[in-house]
Amino acid sequence: KEDLEEYKRLKIKEIVEDKENKNLKMAIIFIIVWTVSVFIKSLSLNFSNLKKPIFNFESDARFSFLKEDYQCALESSIAWIEIMPFARTPINFAADIAYTYQNNYDDAIKILQIGLKANPKELSFMNNLAYAYALNGQTKEADDILAKLQPLVSKKTDLHICATATNGLNEYRKGNIETGRVLYAEAVNCAKQIGALNLVHKALLNNIREEIRANSQYDTELLQLLDKLHTGNDRETEAMKNEIKRMLYRTQ
Numbered sequence: 001k002e003d004l005e006e007y008k009r010l011k012i013k014e015i016v017e018d019k020e021n022k023n024l025k026m027a028i029i030f031i032i033v034w035t036v037s038v039f040i041k042s043l044s045l046n047f048s049n050l051k052k053p054i055f056n057f058e059s060d061a062r063f064s065f066l067k068e069d070y071q072c073a074l075e076s077s078i079a080w081i082e083i084m085p086f087a088r089t090p091i092n093f094a095a096d097i098a099y100t101y102q103n104n105y106d107d108a109i110k111i112l113q114i115g116l117k118a119n120p121k122e123l124s125f126m127n128n129l130a131y132a133y134a135l136n137g138q139t140k141e142a143d144d145i146l147a148k149l150q151p152l153v154s155k156k157t158d159l160h161i162c163a164t165a166t167n168g169l170n171e172y173r174k175g176n177i178e179t180g181r182v183l184y185a186e187a188v189n190c191a192k193q194i195g196a197l198n199l200v201h202k203a204l205l206n207n208i209r210e211e212i213r214a215n216s217q218y219d220t221e222l223l224q225l226l227d228k229l230h231t232g233n234d235r236e237t238e239a240m241k242n243e244i245k246r247m248l249y250r251t252q
Helices: 002-016 024-041 054-066 069-081 089-100 106-116 123-135 140-153 158-174 175-191 197-215 219-228 235-251
Strands: none
Touching: 024 069, 054 069, 069 089, 069 106, 069 140, 089 106, 089 123, 089 235, 106 123, 123 140, 123 235, 140 158, 158 197, 175 197, 197 235
């Protein structure tokens, strides 16, 4: 293992010192892949059960997710990222599992950082990283990401709605409740205008959760609103809805 790491360091040095830059593109790819592998080693996951052939990681991740075995799904997703470090799908899949189904914000942040190492201009990664930072109470880090993201996002798009809602979440976590409410209301109205019902549900569910956290009391109006939200078979919004119900139960 030590020999492999030494080889990687020497190879990077050799490529970077190539004065004619013949191998610059290869250097960039090699460095990114190496950086991703270092990030992956920092994740708090146990890979002892992953003994399947290398190309089974995606199917295993998806199958484990369907079975609601989220820990196995997350571990398989991380292995999937390691063999496809430039792909967007495994990053989004793994991060969503981490922060939606496990409340594992630390690993969600690291996963999205991996994604941005390979795809630094991927705006959805930026938004999701700000979301994970806010959920983890790292409001300054979320502010920094949002400040870079918002000028790049076109109005009345899915990403604009998501960024506005994420900003609302971060304002709640900073204690700016009224500002958070205004931003969530803006996100909901914009989602309604473009017919993005799923985004309406997500923004409302996040807003309800933050209201409960901010007020620390049982609110019958929130429960009535929650019951009116028919999320169908959307697993993510159902998970959020169930989390909110548990929060409401604890405040009764």
